[in-house]
Amino acid sequence: METLGLDPGEVTAWIASLGIESQGALRFDRIGLGQSNLTFAVRDERGHRWVLRRPPLGRLLPSAHDVVREARVLAALEGTDVPVPRVHGVRIDGDASLVLMEFVDGLVLDRPEVAGAVPPLRRRAIGLAMARTLADIHAVDLDATGLADAAGPRPYAERQLQRWFSQWERSKTRELPELDGLTERLMGAVPPQREVVLLHGDFHLRNVIASRENGNIAAVLDWELWTLGDPMADLGTLLAYWPERGESAVDLLAVTARPGFPRRDDLVRTYLDLTGRDASALGFWHALALWKLAIIGEGVLRRAMEDPRNRAAAGTPTAAQIEALVAAAEHTADGAGV
Structure with missing residues (x-):
């Protein structure tokens, strides 16, 4: 019997073929609030x-949800300062490809009740550790890890704008002139690219596992959007996912407005103190990240409409929430002079 795109017997046989010992029947449970690639906890009887990990079900957009490519960066980062789960095996089968990886124990602050159980001082430690971990990601030696060939010759911002607007055109469920207008503004304000580093592409609180002991980052997850490009792009993404107290959180499940979590300025300061980078274009990247989140949300909405099995525990973004993301991006662009 298939469970959310998995044939347990077939997957069990594949896992055994990797030389992994298990006891009794394996159990597969959908985990996480992510709404892109499907993620399962695999447990044996002991x-x-x-x-x-496997791609979502239904019609997929070109180049999206590539778990095999995700496994490549995880394997490349093993032994670096970036904490990632170890990859045990990859099965290449197009839209049904599978990646089996190490389970990393720790805290994933993906729900208000989980964050609420963490003391405020530990919340602050986790936030600042994320900024330090982002600096470690951007310090990865691309040649030593074999990742230097991962991006095309065009500047990263141009690639992002073209790719994600193309995704919007393919996945939109309705017309949204505000997003079209914001796209034109961003395309006309692309900052010069000064350096190229490894980018996570979707770096936020729900995509890391924090240590239960000290708040350090035990693992960085969900690398499906990784690429090479401007380091401020990742920092802008972190800010886009980090609402503060007194703000209306576009992401209804965001927890960073709770007491104890550092403010966005604290994250930026910690990162810049470690890297010495120029953050003059950060406002552009913050706006672009919000714009991209709106497009990703629209893709999630469409996939859930086409195949309800893709819905995660977090539910599905609504049209109103996606439009609120666009409005937030417009506000951020205004403040950055875009």
């Missing part, structure tokens, strides 16, 4: 655990 409590051993692994994590399995």
Whole structure:
């Protein structure tokens, strides 16, 4: 019997072929609030655990949800200062490809009740550790890890704008002139690219596992959007996912407005103190990240409409929430002079 795109017997046989020992029947449970690639906790009868990833179900957009490409960067980062789960095996099968990886225990602050149980001082430690971990990601030696060939010759901002607007055109469920107008503004304000580093592409609180002991980052997850480009792009993404107290959080599940979490300025200061980088274009990247989140949300909405099995525990973004993201991006662009 298939469960959310998995044939348990077939997957169990594949895992055994990797030389991984397990006891009894394996159990597959959907985990996480992510609404792109499907993620499962795999457990045997003695409590051993692994994590399995596969693309979502239904019609996929070109180049999206590539779990095999995600496995490549995880393998390349093993042994670097960037904490990532170890990859146990990859099965290449197009839209049904699978990646089995190490289970990393720790805290994932993806729900208000989880964040609420963490003391305020630990919340601050986790936030600042994220800024330090982002600096480590951007310090990865691309030649030593074999990742230097991962991006095309065009500047990253231009690639992002073209790629994601193309995704919007393919996935939109309605016309949204405000997004079209914002796209034109961003295209006309692209900052010069000064350096190229490894980018996570979707770096935020729900995509890391924090240590239960000290708040350090134990693992960085969900690398499906990784690429090479301007480091301010990742920092802008972190800010886009980090609402503060007194703000209306576009992401209804965001927890960073709770007491104890550092402010966005604290994250930026920690990162810049470690890297010495120029943040003059950060407002552009913050606006672009919000714009991209709106497009990603529209893709999630469309996939859920086409195949309800893709819905995650977090539910599905609504048209109103996506439009609120666009409005937030417009406000941020105004403040940055875009």
